[in-house]
Amino acid sequence: MNMTLSTMEPDDVSSGTNSHCVEITPVEAQKVAQPPHRSTLQKLKTRLKETFFPDDPFRQFKGQTFNSKWILAAQYIFPILQWGPNYSFRLFKSDIISGLTIASLAIPQGISYAKLASLPPIVGLYSSFVPPLVYAVLGSSRDLAVGPVSIASLVLGSMLRQEVSPSHDPVLYLQLAFTSTFFAGVLQASLGLLRLGFIIDFLSKATLIGFMAGAAIIVSLQQLKGLLGITHFTKQMSLVPVVSSVFHRSDEWSWQTILMGVCFLTFLLLARYISMRKPKLYWISAGAPLASVILSTILVFAFKGQRHGISIIGKLQEGLNPPSWNMLRFHGTHLGLVIKTGFVTAILSLTEGIAVGRTFAALRNYQVDGNKEMMAIGIMNIIGSATSCYVTTGAFSRSAVNHNAGAKTAVSNIVMAVTVMVTLLFLMPLFQYTPNVVLAAIIITAVVGLIDIPAAYNIWKIDKFDFIVLLSAFFGVVFISVQEGLAIAIGISIFKILLQVTRPKTVILGNIPGTDIYRNVDHYKEALSIPGFLVFGIEAPINFTNTTYLKERTLRWIEEFQEDKVGKKKSSIKFLILDLSGVSSIDTTGVSLFKDLKKALENRGIQLVLVNPVGELMEKLQRSEEARDLMAHGTLYLTIGEAVAGLSSTLKAQSSSPV
Amino acid sequence: MNMTLSTMEPDDVSSGTNSHCVEITPVEAQKVAQPPHRSTLQKLKTRLKETFFPDDPFRQFKGQTFNSKWILAAQYIFPILQWGPNYSFRLFKSDIISGLTIASLAIPQGISYAKLASLPPIVGLYSSFVPPLVYAVLGSSRDLAVGPVSIASLVLGSMLRQEVSPSHDPVLYLQLAFTSTFFAGVLQASLGLLRLGFIIDFLSKATLIGFMAGAAIIVSLQQLKGLLGITHFTKQMSLVPVVSSVFHRSDEWSWQTILMGVCFLTFLLLARYISMRKPKLYWISAGAPLASVILSTILVFAFKGQRHGISIIGKLQEGLNPPSWNMLRFHGTHLGLVIKTGFVTAILSLTEGIAVGRTFAALRNYQVDGNKEMMAIGIMNIIGSATSCYVTTGAFSRSAVNHNAGAKTAVSNIVMAVTVMVTLLFLMPLFQYTPNVVLAAIIITAVVGLIDIPAAYNIWKIDKFDFIVLLSAFFGVVFISVQEGLAIAIGISIFKILLQVTRPKTVILGNIPGTDIYRNVDHYKEALSIPGFLVFGIEAPINFTNTTYLKERTLRWIEEFQEDKVGKKKSSIKFLILDLSGVSSIDTTGVSLFKDLKKALENRGIQLVLVNPVGELMEKLQRSEEARDLMAHGTLYLTIGEAVAGLSSTLKAQSSSPV
Numbered sequence A, B: 001m002n003m004t005l006s007t008m009e010p011d012d013v014s015s016g017t018n019s020h021c022v023e024i025t026p027v028e029a030q031k032v033a034q035p036p037h038r039s040t041l042q043k044l045k046t047r048l049k050e051t052f053f054p055d056d057p058f059r060q061f062k063g064q065t066f067n068s069k070w071i072l073a074a075q076y077i078f079p080i081l082q083w084g085p086n087y088s089f090r091l092f093k094s095d096i097i098s099g100l101t102i103a104s105l106a107i108p109q110g111i112s113y114a115k116l117a118s119l120p121p122i123v124g125l126y127s128s129f130v131p132p133l134v135y136a137v138l139g140s141s142r143d144l145a146v147g148p149v150s151i152a153s154l155v156l157g158s159m160l161r162q163e164v165s166p167s168h169d170p171v172l173y174l175q176l177a178f179t180s181t182f183f184a185g186v187l188q189a190s191l192g193l194l195r196l197g198f199i200i201d202f203l204s205k206a207t208l209i210g211f212m213a214g215a216a217i218i219v220s221l222q223q224l225k226g227l228l229g230i231t232h233f234t235k236q237m238s239l240v241p242v243v244s245s246v247f248h249r250s251d252e253w254s255w256q257t258i259l260m261g262v263c264f265l266t267f268l269l270l271a272r273y274i275s276m277r278k279p280k281l282y283w284i285s286a287g288a289p290l291a292s293v294i295l296s297t298i299l300v301f302a303f304k305g306q307r308h309g310i311s312i313i314g315k316l317q318e319g320l321n322p323p324s325w326n327m328l329r330f331h332g333t334h335l336g337l338v339i340k341t342g343f344v345t346a347i348l349s350l351t352e353g354i355a356v357g358r359t360f361a362a363l364r365n366y367q368v369d370g371n372k373e374m375m376a377i378g379i380m381n382i383i384g385s386a387t388s389c390y391v392t393t394g395a396f397s398r399s400a401v402n403h404n405a406g407a408k409t410a411v412s413n414i415v416m417a418v419t420v421m422v423t424l425l426f427l428m429p430l431f432q433y434t435p436n437v438v439l440a441a442i443i444i445t446a447v448v449g450l451i452d453i454p455a456a457y458n459i460w461k462i463d464k465f466d467f468i469v470l471l472s473a474f475f476g477v478v479f480i481s482v483q484e485g486l487a488i489a490i491g492i493s494i495f496k497i498l499l500q501v502t503r504p505k506t507v508i509l510g511n512i513p514g515t516d517i518y519r520n521v522d523h524y525k526e527a528l529s530i531p532g533f534l535v536f537g538i539e540a541p542i543n544f545t546n547t548t549y550l551k552e553r554t555l556r557w558i559e560e561f562q563e564d565k566v567g568k569k570k571s572s573i574k575f576l577i578l579d580l581s582g583v584s585s586i587d588t589t590g591v592s593l594f595k596d597l598k599k600a601l602e603n604r605g606i607q608l609v610l611v612n613p614v615g616e617l618m619e620k621l622q623r624s625e626e627a628r629d630l631m632a633h634g635t636l637y638l639t640i641g642e643a644v645a646g647l648s649s650t651l652k653a654q655s656s657s658p659v
Helices: A002-006 A040-052 A066-077 A080-086 A089-116 A121-126 A130-138 A150-160 A170-193 A197-202 A205-228 A239-248 A255-277 A279-303 A335-364 A370-385 A396-404 A411-433 A436-448 A453-462 A464-480 A482-502 A547-564 A588-603 A615-623 A625-631 A640-656 B002-006 B040-052 B066-077 B080-086 B089-116 B121-126 B130-138 B150-160 B170-193 B197-202 B205-228 B239-248 B255-277 B279-303 B335-364 B370-386 B396-404 B411-433 B436-448 B453-462 B464-480 B482-502 B547-564 B588-603 B615-623 B625-631 B640-656
Strands: A506-511 A518-520 A533-538 A575-579 A607-611 B506-511 B518-520 B533-538 B575-579 B607-611
Touching: A040 B464, A066 A080, A080 A130, A089 A121, A089 A150, A089 A279, A089 A396, A089 A411, A089 A436, A121 A411, A130 A370, A130 A411, A150 A170, A150 A205, A150 A335, A150 A436, A150 A482, A170 A197, A170 A335, A170 A370, A197 A335, A197 A370, A197 A482, A197 B547, A205 A239, A205 A255, A205 A436, A205 A453, A205 A464, A205 A482, A205 B588, A239 A464, A255 A279, A255 A436, A279 A396, A279 A411, A279 A436, A335 A370, A335 A396, A335 A482, A335 B588, A453 A464, A453 B588, A453 B615, A464 A482, A482 B482, A506 A547, A533 A547, A533 A640, A547 A575, A547 A588, A547 B197, A575 A640, A588 A607, A588 A615, A588 B205, A588 B335, A588 B453, A607 A640, A615 B453, B066 B080, B080 B130, B089 B121, B089 B150, B089 B279, B089 B396, B089 B411, B089 B436, B121 B411, B130 B370, B130 B411, B150 B170, B150 B205, B150 B335, B150 B436, B150 B482, B170 B197, B170 B335, B170 B370, B197 B335, B197 B370, B197 B482, B205 B239, B205 B255, B205 B436, B205 B453, B205 B464, B205 B482, B239 B464, B255 B279, B255 B436, B279 B396, B279 B411, B279 B436, B335 B370, B335 B396, B335 B482, B453 B464, B464 B482, B506 B547, B533 B547, B533 B640, B547 B588, B575 B640, B588 B607, B588 B615, B607 B640
Parallel strands: A533 A575, A575 A607, B533 B575, B575 B607
Antiparallel strands: A506 A518, A506 A533, B506 B518, B506 B533
């Protein structure tokens, strides 16, 4: 060992080679291990598992008896069986408090969001009764509070109104809303069942922040109708028609409505601000909407506000959810629209529900299985569509209140549902005089939280391209339409990824003096290139989209490299060392890169040397007849250091006898 | 230096650390260099250059005087100015021989391919006259022989026939064909001008092989009409209707036609076989089509074949290409179809033209600029559409003959064009008695070469997934339709890439004993994991599509790793070392991975350690407030070896005082 080192010359590049602490023969040094043989079926199995079961949900079943497998399976499908038996009065005390708190939020929000979707207010309450009960049985999150949400309500309404007017044809509109909910549920449950949950990952953070901010603006603008008391309002959603409608209808503005709206909006925003500053005072913002509804209803009732131009909800039907499976329409001209609406709302509500579930699971350190949650949310919506509910999911604001109020299990959802049930059965007449302006104020307060400027600034700081995605989502939603804005942003995000794949990163590596480490010369100023060698790293999978580029780029690197040292003779590079450590996969088009490159380099008098082709790459190169000779002795090394060391002697022999 | 080594214990992991040949303090070892600061604009410039100018076509202009820049620019646009001044009689001798050879192939192929596109035969000859002249001026390949090709002809015909019948409305059909050609040209030229040439890279080798084989089958089946002498033939393209049509019309089979067809087909295939075995005899397969046409025409004329049920071409118009710009239709009901047809044929013909150009450029060791070639082919088609030509490109069979016949420059294209011109002016009446069955035989012989079974077998051997893509292209074309088969195959290919991005490879690394090298433990059996550490490598860009997966997968690796060693206590892992060398880029969603992971690991009592974050990654982590504390002292190392060495001491101190 010491012998090797003592014969070293200080500037000899080969001396730094990794394995030189151990005496090795050149043949040993070049040994790149073969990946263990696996059949196509095995590989397919691994790949399918990685794609669809990355979280390996069945691991817990391994090594269990038949009976306990049954119990585990039942617990897997119905998480209530898991925590139910251990449920205690102590837990119930926490759950009843949090359940009542979220109910006080759920009732005004339910009515408001239903109006956002142009549905009768009572549908919002129906949707806060059945779905939470279903989720309590099927869901695995302990913090999620279920109900209608603003984004899905907005999108459902704006898409359905394209074809059907809720005021002219309310029954058809309601049918389409329930059918959309049904399709949304079927899609959600299928995504979960088919383990395709990763589809929601295609909504990047930047897309979501831009989209939500845009949606918040659009929703708030829509509320100007209620806030100003305008009766003839545009049906369009985007900025320009809404603003022009507001100012064209200034004769319809009602000062009584505006005064009431401004007061309650200030109160609600203040309550929100206080709770944000002091999370312990969560009950202020949680209770404010209900307080506003009660107070405003009393005011209107006392002063006969409806006679002074303040519009009120009006008479509401009493009673629990009527069945609605006979209202599902699977035929007719609107089927396409209904499926599309179901699809978009399904993805959006899943995104919110799963993100909320994961956030609180991380806070309390338990796991949420995304795909299983999708099935729970999907089944909840399917059942909902048959019981007069529209699209529901885990709502962010409501879940945050639930968490802060100390919810321990899904029982808080049951408490909320029971409270809503009592309201539906006995308290509906009380809402008759609730003014619409208060609902508008509640909606605005809820959506203002969707505008996340610090997060947007953070994205601007980190990645300018992501910020462009954010802006395109935002402006797309504000100026074109909610669904098109979303589509544009997703399209740009995917295009960016494809572009990244098409133009993978390639780096020139240099030796860090005194070590055996090779690093990017652009990044490490001290990294030096070794005369006669060009060390070149590819840091991406090689496939059909980038094979041509990689070949052209490699040849250009060589030319640039030789031009840099214009003093030296043109043939200064003798070896191109290709570090393949970063190439995680390759396809058949990619395999031809090496053959083509070898040929092109030979014409230039340069030898191609490969370093560290990993697993799949090694395997495929060997299976290809054309590339196999590249794996011959002297052209394949385990590390760059070994390659440089092994080839330096060849180079020296060459340079001593000038050609 | 020797001191360090002499104090080493043989089994001490830290002893193998890379930089230990040089004495270094721990602080030095942990130094990961900052990437040099570059402004957003600089980065954008680099990215745009890599995306659109990877071949750096303007490099030659650097450091030139103003005048020579002008000359270089003119030579860049019109390559004829580059080789023209040096053109010699010796080169011309070679070019005239190859030009005449390809003309003898171009004339029968032109007529045949025009029939394949359901166009009048003479349009095929027109298309072999003007486009070669344009290409001779603009093109940079010396071997490309230009003219109509089978695939583009097939697709053009099959797409246009969807809406317009060439027999019922021949003028409209012709107008649509020219307009499609115009759009194809505009698209091709724009792709070149906008440097978007990489779009054709999205047609992978597997897709192309499957598609071409399928198209060859479809084309050959269509020729059964001519080969069997059937007059009432289906207009559909896919396998089932064609075969059923052949057998339902067995009463129309003409034995004279069949006999003639079989004879000439045998002759042509034999000629092709001979030339393939002995490339020097290229002239046999090059001359065979013309010989067949002449021989069969004489036979029909002598025996009055047309009276015995042998269908003939019939009277052809004499004269050069009439102008056709007045036939371009930019309005009306068929505009969508025409644009779509133009788009598909543009991409297909570009793919063939560029691939042929690159193949022969590589053989003769000169460079072809893909984007410039696209502009040349595009302008050729725009001019063609105004002079009664349909889509043309560099044809593979014809270029191979051109190359084998010794073509030196694009002058061989001019010679071919002049020969075709002479034919158009004086020899057209001679083709009156040419039987259609011979054209069918010529087409079949040409397309048989598109079925590349060895290449398909090679793909099967190397990559099973690519083979699935190949099969789906093949069966899609054969059983559904030409364009849908192509679309399906491209869709699957892109889906595969997205899936790869969504599910990037992660590997557990182990130390190769006696060295400082860390390698995949699945791949290198001798690689050992180090107690207390889990060394984990991510080999892909981290972005919004895979952040969730990577987090879940990492946590699963930890659980699996701890379960393997079930004998040891649960807390056997103290450090998770994340090797980020393979992470070439990251986006804002990806940045949150590290923060989330750190939190999740802390709950498990594991410390997260990062190794070698490169350029962009390092930069973005530092710009993100949340992730910045990850870069603190003791959690960031340059190599895995250094990290293990640095942390082992911490671990030993911990384990000596059991918790």
